Amino acid sequence: MTQQFRLATEEDAAELLDVSLRAYEPIRQLGIHFAAATADLETVKKNIRNNACYVLVDDGKIIATVSVRMPWGLQPGPAGLPHIWWFAVDPAVGKKGIGTTLLEWVEQTVIRDTLKAPGVTLGTADKHPWLIDMYERKGYERIGEKDLGKGHITVFMRKILRPDLLQNTQ
Template sequence: MSQIFREVRVEEADQFLRLTLDAYASIRELDIHFSAATATKEEVVKHLTENTAYVLEENGTFLSTISLRFPWGLNPGPLALPHLGWFATNPDYKRQGIGKKTLALLEEEVLKQQLKLPAVTLGTADKHPWLKEMYEKNGFVEIGQKDLGKGHLTIYFRKILQPDLYQAWAEKHDETITK
């Protein structure tokens, strides 16, 4: 069985929505308000139109997905860097390293090789019991917190992908996140 890592197409919104809602079931149970956890098809189409989403698939089955929001887009992250979101793994494939593989493929093939990014950001809820630790284990460092009015503090993380490029970027950009 061959796995393929590729961009999600808007016409795949139904399959993307199923994966996202299934993967975020535990988030809904924790009463954490992530957009992906309660998305509708219309919201998914909007998300796929305004951002870039990638999927790891096998034989037509979506195993895991992660989206990339851009600083120039309608929903930028906290810094002048692309921001990761809507990271989800099919519950039938949890604890098999699929999410970690998806993130690694995105970092290497898209963020480093294609976009030549110095760093990337992501955010998660302070109330989530294990995501903070998972992101830290994957090389992300907390850079700030902000109350976005969702019933939790959003903890922002940054991962430096290319230190030399990052140093030059940091000299030109403010990395302050205000509460």
């Protein structure tokens, strides 16, 4: 097993679409409207072009992905911090800590150590039965809620990565 973290390229789009659609099948069944759950190839390519889309590759195959939207980008998050979205793990390798491995790598190596950001945000659906609890166990705290017109309330969460840099994000 040879794992590698890297930025996705447009050449990865078809494989990313396949992983995302399979990973988000339970979300579609819950009737939650996340962009990644109903993405098409052009949406995946747009995500790769406009955001920092990271993948975890194992033996040449993409097994997980997470994107980071930047505060200066087209879809900034709610708190002037990098914003996690489009987080998916291939269900064929799920329940083995793959998602946690990728998320922690992005939080620590990319957001904290490379971007020098004091924290990170994400949003999830209030109607999801376990995601809010999972993110709270990973150190995220609720910072707000908003109806974005998607049929659910989006719960915004933040995780502090560098409290010494927090002064400008409260």
